[in-house]
Amino acid sequence: MSELSLKELAKKPDLLCPGARLCAGCDEAIIVRLVLKATRGPTIVTNATGCLEVATSSFPYTAWDVPWIHSAFENTAATASGIEAAIKAMKKRKEGPLSTFEKIDVLAFAGDGGTYDIGFQALSGAIERGHDFTYVLLDNEAYMNTGIQRSGATPFTASTTTSPAGKVISGKMETKKPIDEIIIAHGLPYFATLNAAWPLDVVKKTRKSIEIEGPTFLHAIVPCSRGWRYPAEKTIEISRLAVQTCVFPLYEVNYQNGRPIYKLSSPSLSIAKRPESKRPIEDYLKSQGRFNHLFRPEKNVKLLEQIQESVNLKWEILLDKCGF
Amino acid sequence: MGLNGDEAVAYAIKQVNPDVVAAYPITPQTIIVEKFSEYVANGLVDSEFVAVESEHSALSACVGASASGARAYTATAANGLALMWEILYIASGMRQPIVMSVVNRALSGPLNIHNDHSDSMGARDSGWIQIYCENSQEVYDSHIIAWRIAEDLNVQLPIMVCFDGFTISHTMENVYTLNDDIIKAFIGKRTFPKVSGHLGETELRLNPSCPITMGAMDLQDYYFEHKVQQHEALQMALKVITSTENEFSKYSGRNYGLVQGYKMEDAEVALIGIGSAMGTSKYVVNQLRTQGIKAGLIKIRTYRPFPKEALIEAIGDCSTIGIIEKTLSFGTTGGPLYQDIKSALYDYNKKPTIVGFVHGLGGRDTSPENLIQTYQKLIKIKDKNERISTLQYIGLRE
Amino acid sequence: MNQPKKKSELDLGAIPFKSSKEYKTGDWGVAHPKIDHSKCTKCTLCHFFCPEGAIKVREDGYTEVDYNYCKGCGICASECPVKCIEMIMKK
Numbered sequence: 001m002s003e004l005s006l007k008e009l010a011k012k013p014d015l016l017c018p019g020a021r022l023c024a025g026c027d028e029a030i031i032v033r034l035v036l037k038a039t040r041g042p043t044i045v046t047n048a049t050g051c052l053e054v055a056t057s058s059f060p061y062t063a064w065d066v067p068w069i070h071s072a073f074e075n076t077a078a079t080a081s082g083i084e085a086a087i088k089a090m091k092k093r094k095e096g097p098l099s100t101f102e103k104i105d106v107l108a109f110a111g112d113g114g115t116y117d118i119g120f121q122a123l124s125g126a127i128e129r130g131h132d133f134t135y136v137l138l139d140n141e142a143y144m145n146t147g148i149q150r151s152g153a154t155p156f157t158a159s160t161t162t163s164p165a166g167k168v169i170s171g172k173m174e175t176k177k178p179i180d181e182i183i184i185a186h187g188l189p190y191f192a193t194l195n196a197a198w199p200l201d202v203v204k205k206t207r208k209s210i211e212i213e214g215p216t217f218l219h220a221i222v223p224c225s226r227g228w229r230y231p232a233e234k235t236i237e238i239s240r241l242a243v244q245t246c247v248f249p250l251y252e253v254n255y256q257n258g259r260p261i262y263k264l265s266s267p268s269l270s271i272a273k274r275p276e277s278k279r280p281i282e283d284y285l286k287s288q289g290r291f292n293h294l295f296r297p298e299k300n301v302k303l304l305e306q307i308q309e310s311v312n313l314k315w316e317i318l319l320d321k322c323g324f
Numbered sequence: 325m326g327l328n329g330d331e332a333v334a335y336a337i338k339q340v341n342p343d344v345v346a347a348y349p350i351t352p353q354t355i356i357v358e359k360f361s362e363y364v365a366n367g368l369v370d371s372e373f374v375a376v377e378s379e380h381s382a383l384s385a386c387v388g389a390s391a392s393g394a395r396a397y398t399a400t401a402a403n404g405l406a407l408m409w410e411i412l413y414i415a416s417g418m419r420q421p422i423v424m425s426v427v428n429r430a431l432s433g434p435l436n437i438h439n440d441h442s443d444s445m446g447a448r449d450s451g452w453i454q455i456y457c458e459n460s461q462e463v464y465d466s467h468i469i470a471w472r473i474a475e476d477l478n479v480q481l482p483i484m485v486c487f488d489g490f491t492i493s494h495t496m497e498n499v500y501t502l503n504d505d506i507i508k509a510f511i512g513k514r515t516f517p518k519v520s521g522h523l524g525e526t527e528l529r530l531n532p533s534c535p536i537t538m539g540a541m542d543l544q545d546y547y548f549e550h551k552v553q554q555h556e557a558l559q560m561a562l563k564v565i566t567s568t569e570n571e572f573s574k575y576s577g578r579n580y581g582l583v584q585g586y587k588m589e590d591a592e593v594a595l596i597g598i599g600s601a602m603g604t605s606k607y608v609v610n611q612l613r614t615q616g617i618k619a620g621l622i623k624i625r626t627y628r629p630f631p632k633e634a635l636i637e638a639i640g641d642c643s644t645i646g647i648i649e650k651t652l653s654f655g656t657t658g659g660p661l662y663q664d665i666k667s668a669l670y671d672y673n674k675k676p677t678i679v680g681f682v683h684g685l686g687g688r689d690t691s692p693e694n695l696i697q698t699y700q701k702l703i704k705i706k707d708k709n710e711r712i713s714t715l716q717y718i719g720l721r722e
Numbered sequence: 723m724n725q726p727k728k729k730s731e732l733d734l735g736a737i738p739f740k741s742s743k744e745y746k747t748g749d750w751g752v753a754h755p756k757i758d759h760s761k762c763t764k765c766t767l768c769h770f771f772c773p774e775g776a777i778k779v780r781e782d783g784y785t786e787v788d789y790n791y792c793k794g795c796g797i798c799a800s801e802c803p804v805k806c807i808e809m810i811m812k813k
Contacts, residue, residue, distance in 0.1 A: 010766045014775040018791035019742030022773065024751060025795030029773035042532035046388065054541045060727075061745050062522050062537035062738035067530035069391050070539035071384055071414050078381035082346060082388025082396065083530070085372040089343035089394055092370060095513075096393045097531045104532060122384065125377030199770040225795075233796030233809075236771055419735045480734060519733040522741045528734070537738045549729040550736045557734065 004204055009037050013065075020063040021055040025232025027222040027239060028052050028138045030196040032109065035136055035218070036066070038206035042101045044087075046080050048110035048119060049073035051145045052138065074118040077126035080108040080133040105210050106133035112153035113143045116177050127186045127215045134209045134216045136194075137179070140224040148227040152177040155247075156310070157303055158290045160227070165293035170303060175310070183217045184253050184260055192252035192265075194220035197240035201265055205252060221248045229289025238287050243267050244277075245284040246315040251322065262321040272324050278315075281308045327499045329492035330355030332460045333399065333425050333485075335499075336467035338363045339507040342423075343394035346374040346385035350404040351437045352489035353427040357399065371397075379404035383411040383424070390420040391538050393529040395471065395514055398422065401489060402429035402443045409447070415482045416451030416554060418539055419528065421474030421514075422482040424452075425467065428599065428650075429489040430686045438687020439489040440650035441599065445660050451554050453483040453561050454628040456598040460497040462625075463487045465578055468507060469568050476564045477517050479557055480528075488600040490687065506575050558629045565626055582631035584623040585638035587613065591620025593702040594639070596665060597648040598624050601683070601690055605648075608695040619699050624661070632668045639669075644677045644706040646698055648718065650684040658682075658715050677711060683718035694718050747774065751794015753809040759784050761806035768798035768807060 015036040022029050028051060036043075045068045047053045053070045056063040071079045084106050090099045098104060110119055115137045123135065142160045143149040150163040155176045159165035163172035184191050190212045192205040202220070209216035223239050225232040242248035250265035264272055271278050282304060285291040294300045294307075327335060333356045337345065347357045357375075364373045372389075376382045379400050386396035400408060405426055415422055426444045430436040444454060453473060457463045466485045474483040487493065502510075516527035519536065526534035542550060565582060573579035586606050588594060595605055602623040612619040622638045624631070639645065649659040657663060658680030666678055681698060683690045698718055705712060733739075757768070764783040776791040777798060787798075799807040 006766055006770065010769050010779040016775065017742050018774045018776055018788065019745040019747060020774070021745075021747070024773070024793035025797055026773045029775075030771060030797075033773075033775055034770065044392065044530050044532070056742065057537050057540040057738065059540040059542040059546050059736055060738050060740045061742045062540060062740070063742035064537050065523065065535055065741075067532055067535040068537045069388065069530060070541075071387050071418075072410055075381060075384035075411065078376060078384035079388035081374055081376070081381070082344060082385030082390075082394075083392045085344045085346070085374050085385065086389040086392035086394035086396075089370075089372040089389075090392075092372075093343070095343075097529070097533055098393060101532060121377060122381045125381055128377070129374065196771070199767070231796075233800040235773075235795070235797055236801050417736070517734055519735055519737045520739050521737050522739055528737065538735070540736055540738045542736050545726050546732070546736070549727075549732055552729055553732065553734055 004207060006200055009203060012037050015039070015065045016056065017063045017065055019061065021058060022051060023226055025225050025235045027196055027224065027235045028140070031138060031194060031202065031220045031222055034196065034199055034202040035107065035206045038203040038210065039105060040207065040210060041103060041105070043105045043107055044083050045107045045109065046076055046083060048076040048114035050111040050114060052109055054145060073114055075122050076108045076110045076114060076119055077123040077135060080106050081126045081129065081131045084131045084133050108133055108135045109138060110135070112137065112139045112141060113151045116152035116179055124186065127183070127188050130214050132213050132215070134218065136218045136220060138220055138222045140222045140227060142227050144224050144227045153179065156307060157294060159293060160290070170293055170300065180219060187255055188217060189214045189255055190216040190252070192218055193248065193250050194218050195239050195243055195248065195250055197236050197243065198250065198267055201250065227290070230287055234287065241279070241284045241287060244279045245281045245311065246271060246278055247281060247284055247311050249315065249318055251318065262318070264322050272319055272322070281311050325499060325501060326496050327460055328355065328494050328496050329460045329463045329487050330427065330494065331359055332464040332499050333467050334359035334363065335501060336464050337397055338369050339504050340468065340471060340511055341369045342371050342397040344372045344374065344386065344389035344396045345398065346376050346382045346389065346396065347398045348376050348379045348382045348404060350379070350401050352429060352493040353399045353401045353425065355493065356425060379407040380411060383408040383415060386422045387411060387415050387418065387420055390422050391418065391530050393514070393516070396422050397424070399425035399427065401427040402431050405443045405447060406431060412447055412450040412452060419480040420482055421480055423467070423470045423474060424482065424484050426484045426486040427489045427493045428486055436686040439491050440685045440687065442651050444484055444486045445651040447484070448628055448660055451481065451558060452628065453481055453558065455483065455485050455626055456624065457485065457487040457492065458600055458602045458623060460492060460499050461578070462580060463492060464499050464501060465572065465576060468510065469572050471511050472568045473561060473565050475514050477515060478560045479564050480517055481557055481561065491600040502575055510572065510575065562626070562629050562631060580625050582626040582634040583638050584625060586621040586623065588620040588622060588638055588640060588642060590618055591642045592618040593644045593699055593706055594620035594622060594642045595646045595648050595698065596622040596624060596661070598627060598661065599650070601648065604690065604692055605695055608692050608699065611692070612696065612699055617699065617703065630664055630668065635665065635668060636672055639676060641674065642676055644702050646679045646681050646702050648681045648683050648698065652682055652685065657713070677705060679705060679712045679716060681716045681718050688719050690719055746790045747793050748790045751792060753794045753796065753811045754789060754792055755787055755798050755807045756810050757785060757787065758806040758808070761804050763804055765803060767801060767803065771797050771801050773797070
């Protein structure tokens with residue numbers, strides 16, 4: 001695995017080319033570049049409708065130097081199922097160009113809308129059927145491509161254009177759907193969370209998920225400067241805060257003998273070992289305009305406490321699972 | 325061999341042995357997927373069978389497979405087709421030659437599992453080729469030739485082979501099958517059009533040796549041109565359907581044509597329709613002929629692309645025509661067949677009298693007696709030289 | 723600017739025929755990064771954090787900005803561990 005050092009990875013040409021029309025400072029682009037750097041060879045990519053898709057495939061231009069297909073919003077996992085079945089069929093029959101490669105990996109990119117909400121059924125079905133593909137959830141916690149509407153991934157109290165913070169309602173009043181637990185409950189061979197602030201961790205987990213046969217799932221948190229309302233240069237800083245405050249811990253799950261084995265990744269592991277290094281959730285919330293109403297005109301202590309308690313509880317449950 | 329319509333499909337698809345079959349069960353299509361699953365389980369085919377969790381995913385998986393260069397097949401009916409709707413346009417827009425059986429069934433609501441054409445008729449503008457079959461033999465033959473039509477380099481479009489739920493799908497008939505070698509040779513290997521991608525010229529398929537981008541966002545600059553290309557390819561299919569059928573007939577001895585006229589040479593009154601009702605109608609035409617009534621029938625087999633020229637030729641000098649169809653186009657002048665035929669004849673100098681009839685909705689039986697009455701109605705209209713523009717119903721308790 | 727292709731000149735299937743590399747996004751930003759190689763430790767983090775892939779690692783290990791594509795987000799300057807990248811306002 002010598003090639004998985006930053007030094008070696010830096011030499012690997014980008015398969016997502018420059019000239020894409022994503023916003024300046026877009027974290028999706030960072031994650032996707034890293035994920036593509038982790039590919040081991042021939043790869044076919046399928047992409048749900050969303051920012052990444054529209055900004056990278058504006059006819060007659062394309063930013064993809066890999067075979068790439070976009071079909072619709074909610075069917076990314078189903079499209080991946082078809083691609084994987086085609087690869088299997090043609091390899092079995094020794095027909096067509098796909099049969100000439102020893103291995104072709106299938107990657108699926110989808111946002112939180114395409115995963116938590118509209119694409120949920122197709123994803124669950126594809127995992128249940130056991131197709132060999134890696135699904136990368138690019139979670140920016142709202143429908144950013146259509147203008148920042150709330151999704152099942154939008155966290156409690158975040159203000160979006162369909163859960164605006166108003167005089168009587170403080171943003172989204174429902175909590176984020178526990179997608180990790182739901183996906184892990186499918187019993188898939190590998191699951192991990194990703195954060196661009198730790199590039200090598202992203203690459204290593206991606207490579208692992210590609211190498212493992214069967215469906216694997218990578219959940220990336222991807223801050224969005226437009227939707228979360230922060231200056232573009234703070235993308236990585238805020239991404240890092242998500243881990244430092246334990247609102248988005250980094251961990252991975254392998255199934256061994258039918259049991260999910262949870263393992264904290266080093267950035268979260270060090271917090272588990274030194275609980276005093278865990279930062280208050282306020283640090284994360286106050287860095288983003290979508291939570292402004294929790295601090296202005298006056299601090300909403302009740303809601304902030306509620307959020308902190310919820311983060312604490314979820315972190316403790318994860319620590320339990322990880323054997324702490 | 326004795327096969328019902330669904331079994332005839334499964335048998336044909338077994339012989340074609342597509343790379344990927346992705347399907348979801350729905351009455352009255354279920355026998356197809358069950359039978360095909362048996363073939364897979366018994367090693368009689370080596371297709372990858374993907375038992376998806378919905379019809380939306382069935383067609384989505386077919387798009388993914390077909391874009392990867394695979395021959396992909398699926399089957400559905402009614403609400404299943406409705407759930408696929410979004411992907412119908414994506415499959416044709418991406419020019420993927422997927423073959424799909426539509427076992428025609430009434431659309432909900434209210435829920436009804438029996439035959440009419442409200443499902444596939446609604447998809448008539450989705451850019452798919454649509455062929456409607458009259459019996460199990462036609463169903464079998466059509467599921468062979470469909471691949472050659474869809475994959476023709478001048479066409480490259482998906483195709484629906486439609487046939488009536490229960491009336492055909494569940495009714496045992498004697499079907500003449502061809503042997504596997506003939507089918508294999510006739511179908512051949514899938515061919516791919518050449519395209520110039522951003523990394524050079526290659527085939528229209530996902531291939532790591534020369535990556536292309538499929539399903540790009542296509543806005544004001546080019547969408548229009550691409551849509552007109554699609555329209556032209558669909559028109560082109562008329563020729564390809566005819567030439568493919570001609571070639572197939574050398575092996576099968578059967579040639580259906582885009583439209584089929586029955587006793588139209590001297591017909592004074594005629595019905596035009598599609599599907600299994602055409603068999604009953606032929607029987608009725610024969611009966612009427614024994615009474616000296618010059619009745620005729622035109623069966624439209626290829627509905628998309630619409631076979632205007634062939635239809636006009638088949639109509640010939642017939643002066644009074646009834647269109648019978650199992651679809652209501654709510655709030656319009658008649659069913660889709662009626663509208664298409666009427667508009668096709670607008671520029672035709674002979675302008676026969678045309679009356680629209682809707683029958684058989686939700687599986688309501690259309691008996692020979694119903695059809696005799698319909699012909700008699702046409703004769704009356706002809707004798708009185710009437711024009712009737714209001715929609716008529718056959719077998720409705722008014 | 724070339725004239726858009728006509729219908730008859732287009733292949734079927736709406737397959738993009740240009741690389742996005744031909745679409746320069748370098749004029750999007752108001753500021754551009756300047757790397758001071760005298761302070762740079764060749765950690766290459768700026769290469770990995772650049773959303774555009776506009777920061778390349780040279781043979782000698784130093785990074786270099788391709789201003790044809792840099793959108794001026796400032797992540798590189800913000801994340802540089804030794805603060806050797808400065809955002810300069812465009813004139």
